[in-house]
Amino acid sequence: MPYINLDAIDLKILSALQADGRLTNNELADQVGLSPSPCLRRVRRLERDGFIRTYRAVLDRDSVGLGLTVFVEIKVEKHSRDNAKALQEALAALPEVVSCHMVSGTADFIAEIVVTNLKAYERLLTEKLLTLPMIGDIRSNFALTPVKSDAALPLTHLKRGAGGREAAVGDCD
Known part of the structure; x- marks a missing residue:
């Protein structure tokens, strides 16, 4: 690693x-x-x-007018490598999608979408997402209050150096 x-x-x-x-x-x-x-x-x-x-x-979403965050669970219609790749490319191309992950479970992808309001999400859903032929099902989860967002990555697991020994301040390249 x-x-x-x-x-x-x-x-x-x-x-x-x-x-x-x-x-x-x-x-x-x-x-x-x-x-x-x-x-x-x-x-x-x-x-x-x-x-x-x-x-x-890291911008404040409300301050820049992006007050609605939606977590969208997406199922692929026909499971194939081509459909998954096409969906990944389509989601990555949408500026409203700020995060997207292929997942296991009931959905195939979970996308975090930010828009100005519910009407803007409805337009994105009907004019862009639902027009993608490889999508079989979409479930929208609306964020009510952010509890933790844009956090720094936890680095505590990196406290061990090479060979499993504790990294020390004097260890230098």
Whole structure:
């Protein structure tokens, strides 16, 4: 697994950047106990190795007028690799779909959709989703109150270094 190359400082860097992606390199270096040059080298390595995929602002949905979140369970009409791939591509192309997962259970996919209001969801449902020929069934679940959203990834499982030993602050690449 790729994370075996992470040490305690790498984990501190990842945690700090998840909490605040706008930290300057100097601020980050102070937080993790490094000087700026080694800190920047580590950040660049974490980016290059794919641990850090991108940086972005997390917007408040209500403030930007996207007050309705719908979790949509979708069943594929005829199970085939082509239908599943076509549905994945169609869902990925919709900007209203902010998250989508192929799942096991009663549905084949669960999509998180954000729209302005119920009327906008009705339009998306009738004009886009229900026109897709590979869809057999759709069930909509409307979010009432967000309990936890846009959380940082938990990194506690990465506290062990290579070979199953505890990662220590002195372990460096």
